[in-house]
Amino acid sequence: MTANGIKHNELRQLVRSQLELLLNQGNLEGAKALLVPVKPVDIAEAIEGLPESMQVIAFRLLSKSEAIEVYEYLDSAVQQALIQEFKRQEVLDIVDKMSPDDRAKLFDELPAKVVRRLVAQLSPGERQATALLLGYEEDTAGRIMTPEYISLKESLTVSETLTRIRSLANASEVIYYLYVTDASRRLTGIVSLRDLVVSSTEKTLGEIMTRDVVFVHTDTDQEEVARTIQRYDLLAVPVVDREDRLVGVVTVDDVIDILEQEATEDIYALGGVQSDGDNYFQTNLITVARRRVVWLFVLLITNTVTGTIIRSQEELLQQVVTLAAFIPLLTGTGGNVGAQSSTVIIRGLNTEEITDLGPGKVIFREALAGILLGGILGIVATVWAYWLQGNFFVSLAVGISLIAIALLASVAGSALPFLFRSLKLDPALMSAPFITTAVDVLGVLIYFNIARVILGL
Structure with a gap:
């Protein structure tokens, strides 16, 4: 405030x-x-x-x-x-x-x-x-870095360095980190302004500098640059070329913009909205409609396929009309379970939290979560369906179907992001419509087949 x-x-x-x-x-x-x-x-x-x-x-x-x-x-x-x-x-x-x-x-x-x-x-x-x-x-470190930084030689004393900083401060975007280079401009060390101020004026930079420097290369992806600054709590990170020569620095203010931009793109993508990094609310409506309509067409076709499957089960529905009443409940719940799984997996991929686990362990874990969620929801749905319709076998079909659909949705929601990333596609943008497709089409098929078995039709 x-x-x-x-x-x-x-x-x-x-x-x-x-x-x-x-x-x-x-x-x-x-x-x-x-x-x-x-x-x-x-x-x-x-x-x-x-x-x-x-x-x-x-x-x-x-x-x-x-x-x-x-x-x-x-x-x-x-x-x-x-x-x-x-x-x-x-x-x-x-x-x-x-x-x-x-x-x-x-x-x-x-x-x-x-x-x-x-x-x-x-x-x-x-x-x-x-x-x-x-x-x-x-979207690489080379594109977002600034070449305005202060580089110094190891032989300079603290006193000489302070004098040099005063003369160069206005021409540099970063003065809280000072970079030490050799005659070939290769990065050899780093000195913080704090270390410089508290050191004896007669000491050289070679005596007080840190030689184990965290840096990135010019072709490092900007998201990796952001994670590096975040991981090591840096205010800026030096950027070197293929010969390890210092060419620029990326500052924390640029990283904040990158993290916001990437998070915004992922959130839009999870909603099936393409984003070019523009401010959504300042984009004209024609462009907005063009970006959003693509996946709406996909979902429109999906719903057509689902409708075709339902029509093919007309004979079953005529005998047990109450089955139709629970289709939205099953597909809607399955879609929500799949969305939850895909959201946590995509976030884990972006933050590298699940890198060490590997796809197999992650998918297996989500499958177990799907069975557990399906079991809980299945019991509730069985009781609810019986209370509404009074038909035990229909309510049992609903409950068992919900367990199977929750398992399917969890596996699809966790596996598809890994699949799309391996194909060099955006997991966030591709996962949402495909999960909806899988749950809607396969979920309805699972439901009708389980109902046939239980009802003996």
Whole structure:
């Protein structure tokens, strides 16, 4: 909470609503004064909440230095929209002063023609830094790292190092870690700012540095980079090339963005919604519908297959009509059990919690869980079905079917994520519709066959 006791979300909404009101009134001086005490990240969120016609006006109220910082926090869709409205020089002033990793992220979203023009007009140093990052594959450490760091030699004393830091601090994104390299730029050690401050000024970096350095390579996947920083509680991790030469660092603020992005993509995927990393609620409805309709078509076809199976059992249903009443209960419960299994497995794959167990043990464990859940639910369903219909054999068929379907759903929910990952497909996106398909189609078949056996039909 703030000093005035206002929660962050309430403060953000207050700033946005007041900013919109002042802009509607044409009170630009009032709007400018309103934004003075507000932090850049909160200004960015306030601007994103404004109507598109007001976003450019609000952004132009910021000072040049503040505009650059605010721009880095904006959603990529808003960044692109603002670029279209800026004059060429305004664009260059902002883009040239952005940190290289944020600039590369922006260029990933812009049309190639616009990127070529902007890169050509950057200052030589920034052009080289940007070209370096854009040369690496997307979603790797090389693409998200910043080349703005401080590297030093082992022979420097603590006193000399402190003097050097003062002169280079403004040109570096990271000063809490200092990286020690040899003559070939190979990473040999690391010194924290804390260790530097508490050491004798006459000691050399070689005497106080840590030689066992945690690092990643330029082609390391960004999720693995995030897990490395999380595992070792780092504020930044150095990035080296194939020759172990230091080329950049990935900072914890970038990792937080990555973790949020990956979690969002997985959650969307579990719901059968394709995501390209854009803000869902700022995406136009045509694009939203296109992303969501794919798996809805899959489920539509699945339901058609399920309906065909039910029609093929018309003779059985005519003799025991009450069987039809429990089909939604069985398929719905099976779908929920499968969704639970797939959710925990996909999460375990992402966090590597189940890597050591292996697919076999994990699937077997989920199968046992499915039998246990099915047994509990089966007893309840048997009693419930008998109370509703008064037919013991129908209620017994429902209970036994529920055990079998829960087992099927648990196995499908745990096995399919492993299968799709081995096929280089997204487990989260692929699992949900296929689990629904398996449970709906096979569940109905299991139910009718168990009912035939028990009822003797």
